[in-house]
Amino acid sequence: MICYYNHPIAKPSLLRAQNPMAFDLSSDNSVFRGVSSSPPIRLRDLVFVVNPRGANGRTGKEWKKLLPYLQSRLGSDCNICESLTSGPSHAIDITREAIREGAHAVIAVGGDGTLHEVVNGFFSDGKPVANQNEAVYSTALGLIPLGTGSDFARTLGWKNDPREAIERIAKGVRSRIDVGVISREAEGSHYFINVADIHLSAKAGYYASRYKKFGNMCYVIGALQAFMGHRNQDLRIKVNEGEWQTCSQVTALCVGNAKYFGGGMKITPNADPRSGSFEVVILQDFKWYDFLLKLHKLYNGTHLSVKNVTSRNVYTIEVDDISGSGSIFIQSDGEHLGFLPRKLSILPAAIEMIC
Numbered sequence: 010m011i012c013y014y015n016h017p018i019a020k021p022s023l024l025r026a027q028n029p030m031a032f033d034l035s036s037d038n039s040v041f042r043g044v045s046s047s048p049p050i051r052l053r054d055l056v057f058v059v060n061p062r063g064a065n066g067r068t069g070k071e072w073k074k075l076l077p078y079l080q081s082r083l084g085s086d087c088n089i090c091e092s093l094t095s096g097p098s099h100a101i102d103i104t105r106e107a108i109r110e111g112a113h114a115v116i117a118v119g120g121d122g123t124l125h126e127v128v129n130g131f132f133s134d135g136k137p138v139a140n141q142n143e144a145v146y147s148t149a150l151g152l153i154p155l156g157t158g159s160d161f162a163r164t165l166g167w168k169n170d171p172r173e174a175i176e177r178i179a180k181g182v183r184s185r186i187d188v189g190v191i192s193r194e195a196e197g198s199h200y201f202i203n204v205a206d207i208h209l210s211a212k213a214g215y216y217a218s219r220y221k222k223f224g225n226m227c228y229v230i231g232a233l234q235a236f237m238g239h240r241n242q243d244l245r246i247k248v249n250e251g252e253w254q255t256c257s258q259v260t261a262l263c264v265g266n267a268k269y270f271g272g273g274m275k276i277t278p279n280a281d282p283r284s285g286s287f288e289v290v291i292l293q294d295f296k297w298y299d300f301l302l303k304l305h306k307l308y309n310g311t312h313l314s315v316k317n318v319t320s321r322n323v324y325t326i327e328v329d330d331i332s333g334s335g336s337i338f339i340q341s342d343g344e345h346l347g348f349l350p351r352k353l354s355i356l357p358a359a360i361e362m363i364c
């Protein structure tokens with residue numbers, strides 16, 4: 010059965026079974042019982058958070074076509090709740106509400122931006138969102154990749170095939186997946202599942218978001234625009250709570266929980282979201298022509314052997330903008346987070362994901 014969940018503020022009651030002929034809602038909100046004398050049937054509540062505007066509207070169209078298949082494949086075991094997002098950040102609210110109501114899984118349907126918002130919805134005020142039904146299970150994250158870039162799916166080796174994604178959801182196998190927690194002075198925590206990055210790449214991402222109608226080319230256009238007026242900056246970093254060290258003339262600093270950003274650029278090729286650590290790749294003293302000459306290496310992940318590119322495996326990293334310029338862009342999974350404050354730290358956290 011399908012329940013529709015299209016309100017700006019998610020309505021808890023819509024998580025329940027809707028067909029009284031088939032199911033009788035028990036006093037226990039989390040259990041649906043058959044009306045016959047058969048033993049209790051536990052249906053999994055799956056909340057699909059769909060960005061109808063993802064991939065220039067393709068996500069919404071594909072989702073409509075997919076829904077009958079989803080219903081036939083999962084409908085006998087699951088309550089399928091569809092929730093269409095109405096705009097940026099809505100997926101965060103829907104996810105928090107669904108977790109509080111005891112959903113078994115919240116499934117992001119769209120691109121990396123939607124996935125990023127759903128991941129952020131797993132947390133609130135710096136803590137994991139708690140299920141208010143005191144259920145013994147925790148809510149898992151799921152993904153049907155239907156966006157422009159699908160960078161996270163790429164890291165896990167998943168094809169952009171929604172039916173394959175539905176098979177994964179049907180099997181329901183869960184794994185622990187890392188997420189990065191960004192903490193800034195005077196700001197709440199922010200979470201990423203792909204890559205958090207600082208300076209040129211973040212500025213490029215900011216401009217790229219204006220050219221989404223050009224598909225993956227938007228990232229190249231954004232990068233070229235970002236180089237205009239760009240200046241490399243000295244930064245200090247502290248990894249694994251060790252000593253502060255200066256990194257001179259930083260072009261970009263990328264913290265990878267997963268391997269890709271920018272629609273297929275393999276920026277942190279050794280990152281693994283199941284490892285409990287991040288790969289930090291730092292590009293130093295790059296000129297605009299270095300970027301053009303080495304672009305293909307950034308895409309295929311062979312840039313680590315290039316001069317002025319370093320990579321290290323870290324558990325935590327702190328970044329200090331010693332210039333105090335306040336003009337260094339930061340982004341988290343492609344979301345523009347403003348400018349680097351004097352201090353920023355990145356730590357690991359984890360959630361369960363249907364893999």
Ligand SMILES: Nc1ncnc2c1ncn2[C@@H]1O[C@H](COP(=O)(O)OP(=O)(O)OP(=O)(O)O)[C@@H](O)[C@H]1O
Pocket residue numbers: 060061062063064065068094095096097098099118119120121122123124126156157158159160221343
């Ligand atoms: N109804 C909506 N209208 C406009 N924007 C929306 C709506 N719902 C969500 N969004 C925003 O759209 C952004 C991009 O969505 P999404 O990631 O699904 O697609 P994409 O940009 O095509 O894919 P990718 O991020 O993989 O490149 C999200 O970060 C979200 O803030």
